Amino acid sequence: MSDKLRFGINATESDLRAAIVETGQITYAHGLLCASDGNISVRLPDGNILITPSGIGKGRLSTGDLLVIDPQGNIVKPADDPLLRSTTEQAMHLEVYRQRCDVRAVLHAHPPCATALTVVRSEFRMDVLPEMVALLGQIPITDLAMPSSSQTADVIREPIRHHDAVMIRQHGSLTVGKTLEEALINLERVEYIAKTILLAEMMGPVNPLPEDMLSTLRQSRLEGMVREVTVQILNEKQ
Ligand SMILES: [Zn+2]
Numbered sequence: 001m002s003d004k005l006r007f008g009i010n011a012t013e014s015d016l017r018a019a020i021v022e023t024g025q026i027t028y029a030h031g032l033l034c035a036s037d038g039n040i041s042v043r044l045p046d047g048n049i050l051i052t053p054s055g056i057g058k059g060r061l062s063t064g065d066l067l068v069i070d071p072q073g074n075i076v077k078p079a080d081d082p083l084l085r086s087t088t089e090q091a092m093h094l095e096v097y098r099q100r101c102d103v104r105a106v107l108h109a110h111p112p113c114a115t116a117l118t119v120v121r122s123e124f125r126m127d128v129l130p131e132m133v134a135l136l137g138q139i140p141i142t143d144l145a146m147p148s149s150s151q152t153a154d155v156i157r158e159p160i161r162h163h164d165a166v167m168i169r170q171h172g173s174l175t176v177g178k179t180l181e182e183a184l185i186n187l188e189r190v191e192y193i194a195k196t197i198l199l200a201e202m203m204g205p206v207n208p209l210p211e212d213m214l215s216t217l218r219q220s221r222l223e224g225m226v227r228e229v230t231v232q233i234l235n236e237k238q
Pocket of ligand 1: 037109171172
């Protein structure tokens with residue numbers, strides 16, 4: 001695989017189109033979405049959004065299938081096939097970019113284990129895997145929302161302000177990052193945690209991590225976030 005997904009600030013629209021196509025292929029190949037499910041977008045340097053169309057398998061996209069929309073959702077550049085429409089979850093993507101100026105990539109997928117967990121649980125258990133506590137902190141589960149409606153934008157609005165990975169109840173995942181690489185890694189982590197919890201619970205009682213370890217891990221995550229924001233501010237000043 002190439003490094004297309006780790007695009008820098010100077011990436012061209014053409015680079016970003018290739019990155020979305022490759023993200024769709026990886027996500028589909030790893031069973032994190034199927035059929036024509038899921039949607040992917042990136043924020044272009046001019047503030048417009050490059051986004052996937054509805055009704056096409058995300059593992060089989062071509063670069064010309066993508067559309068450019070403005071932050072209000074108006075089409076700036078249609079797909080090569082003018083009949084292709086933007087994803088029906090466009091409102092959710094636009095809401096993420098409104099809430100998070102640091103985010104340049106949004107990935108909505110249907111990871112089977114993580115989604116199954118939201119069908120039976122009200123909380124995503126985060127006290128069993130040390131690295132996940134340090135890296136993600138929590139994975140909030142939103143209220144139920146009608147897919148492809150403005151409700152999905154409503155239910156993710158608050159949790160996505162503070163988390164890079166959110167589960168939409170009985171629907172799927174929403175992960176974000178400064179690049180598609182980060183958004184994809186967050187998606188892979190969410191599914192890994194869910195799968196491990198489900199396997200562990202099938203084998204026997206789950207041993208939670210001790211509280212002192214959990215508080216140390218949570219503290220290290222907070223310190224990491226502060227470091228990241230500091231570096232970002234310093235880079236912007238240069
Ligand atoms: Zn969906």
